[in-house]
Amino acid sequence: MESGDELRFDHGDRTPERLRGQLSRLVGMTAVQTRRAAGDALRAVGAHxxxxxxxxxxxxxxxxxxxxxxxxxxxxxxxxxxxxxxxxxxxxxxxxxxxxxxxxxxxxxxxDGERRLAELDRVLDDVNEHIMAPLGRDERAQLFALLRRVNDHLAGAPERA
Amino acid sequence: MESGDELRFDHGDRTPERLRGQLSRLVGMTAVQTRRAAGDALRAVGAHxxxxxxxxxxxxxxxxxxxxxxxxxxxxxxxxxxxxxxxxxxxxxxxxxxxxxxxxxxxxxxxDGERRLAELDRVLDDVNEHIMAPLGRDERAQLFALLRRVNDHLAGAPERA
DNA sequence: CCGCTTGTGTTAGGGACACTAACGATGTAT
DNA sequence: ATACATCGTTAGTGTCCCTAACACAAGCGG
Incomplete structure (x- = not known):
């Protein structure tokens, strides 16, 4: 099934050292992966x-x-x-x-829309579970928290609690 | 200067609860932010x-x-x-x-290319510093590690050490 | 030597996403 | 009444990620 190996951030000795320090690259590639996972699952039920x-x-x-x-x-x-x-x-x-x-x-x-929403909610729950499969409960929370701090900061957040 | 507030993941009481659980959404929005930060800085020196x-x-x-x-x-x-x-x-x-x-x-x-690379390296160092400004040393490492595990997993990693 | 397959660089184009501009119609303020 | 702002809509831009097709060269089996 050899999948989207193109989007792997680190290919070991084949990956230039300088690229490994670019958070922009890592988060960008991961974004494409997650977007695709969600998009595929939703497309399977005819949704966007x-x-x-x-x-x-x-x-x-x-x-x-x-x-x-x-x-x-x-x-x-x-x-x-x-x-x-x-x-x-x-x-x-x-x-x-x-x-x-x-x-x-x-x-x-x-x-019908409420039912549709419930359906999509289920689909996306599965997707999220799949995406975060390798992470434990606390690690998932950490990832969310760290990303949200970066996101808030870049959105121009004046250090709001 | 009111910035890209559109890309803030969480707008408090104006943000639907269900959207806050979507990692895909958070990482996607953050990806756009970081991409833009890097892109803008590079464009300022005529680079891509x-x-x-x-x-x-x-x-x-x-x-x-x-x-x-x-x-x-x-x-x-x-x-x-x-x-x-x-x-x-x-x-x-x-x-x-x-x-x-x-x-x-x-x-x-x-x-000249080596010099150009050094220049772009400096530019991107600043960008990365800006992006991760709110995070401490260990937190940056954590974010990298967590994202890399998700990325590896979605790239089809067969649990490689 | 002759096809056959594979690798290489190139052009063209598609699809998704974030975003902007303009416009007619409708409200609101003065 | 006149000026201005808002709403829904159409159209179009730019950037990524990705695929398809093609001409050309190399390698390989007969």
């Missing part, structure tokens, strides 16, 4: 990464305008259009004009 | 990420064919062409046909 993100936001915060959704999911409002089209086609959301504001649409998750 | 990678491989392993370079840098041979063109234009490498094998080119780093 953003489907899960949008459904999760709707389930947790209730009906929302597309602008609000974009804000909560970091999906650009321009890209959101296609995602919502697909979700509506599947019957997982309803998109109706906001009677209170003619500019907005109100996006609502349907019962 | 792959320039550094290729020069490093040449400096550490000596002259090589493009196929060998592709193997060592995980840059696809198709993409390598443009990188080498740019490096040759800058006078940082020489590209000559291999007298022993009419199919191959022999890529050699020049003295």
């Amino acid at each position: 990464k953003d489907d899960f993100v949008v459904l999760a936001a709707l389930a947790e915060f209730g009906p929302a305008s597309q602008a609000a959704l974009s804000d909560r999911t970091r999906i650009y409002k321009s890209d959101l259009v296609a995602v919502l089209n697909a979700l509506a086609r599947g019957g997982w959301i309803r998109r109706a004009p906001d009677p209170a504001d003619g500019r907005r649409n109100v996006i609502t998750i349907t019962d | 990420k792959d320039d550094f990678v290729v020069l490093a491989a040449l400096a550490e392993f000596g002259p090589a064919s493009q196929a060998a370079l592709s193997d060592r840098t995980r840059i696809y041979k198709s993409d390598l062409v443009a990188v080498l063109n740019a490096l040759a234009r800058g006078g940082w490498i020489r590209r000559a046909p291999d007298p022993a094998d009419g199919r191959r080119n022999v890529i050699t780093i020049t003295d």
Whole structure:
């Protein structure tokens, strides 16, 4: 089955020394791997990464305008259009004009959408389990914490607790 | 200067709970951040990420064919062409046909190339320092180790020591 | 020597993702 | 009323990662 060996960070004596110090490279290659793992699993059930993100936001915060959704999911409002089209086609959301504001649409998750979300949640749980398989409970928490500190810092965090 | 706040993994109460458990999302967003940090710094000196990678491989392993370079840098041979063109234009490498094998080119780093590599190395050292600024010495090592284990695992590692 | 297969460099292109620009329609403020 | 801001939408940019096809050269089996 010889897999994505291309994305292995370290190939031992074949890997230039200087590259091993580049966190950017390591995290970049790992990102592609994890993205692919999640993407493949979701594609197997006919879903896309953003489907899960949008459904999760709707389930947790209730009906929302597309602008609000974009804000909560970091999906650009321009890209959101296609995602919502697909979700509506599947019957997982309803998109109706906001009677209170003619500019907005109100996006609502349907019962089928809740079920879909549960399904995708299961799929992604498996993916996460697979990704972090080699790590123990505390190590997973450590990895999350370390990455989040780097992420916060690069996002321009003024050292918030 | 309000920066790339879009790429912050956690926006507190505005972030759906389910998304916080997705390592794929966290590592993906952080990858974009670090890639951008490195890319910006390199662009400021007229360089590209792959320039550094290729020069490093040449400096550490000596002259090589493009196929060998592709193997060592995980840059696809198709993409390598443009990188080498740019490096040759800058006078940082020489590209000559291999007298022993009419199919191959022999890529050699020049003295200017060595200097260029040293420059890019300095630039990237600063970037890495900036990226990992919030982490202590041991934490940086931990982050590297954890990510490498995930990376190795996803690359299809058969539990190699 | 002659095909056959393999390796090499090159060109072209696809697909995913993050991101920007512009625009018509609609609200809001002055 | 006039100016400005917001919303959904369409279109397009740039960057990675990756595949396909091809001409050419090398090696190998007959």
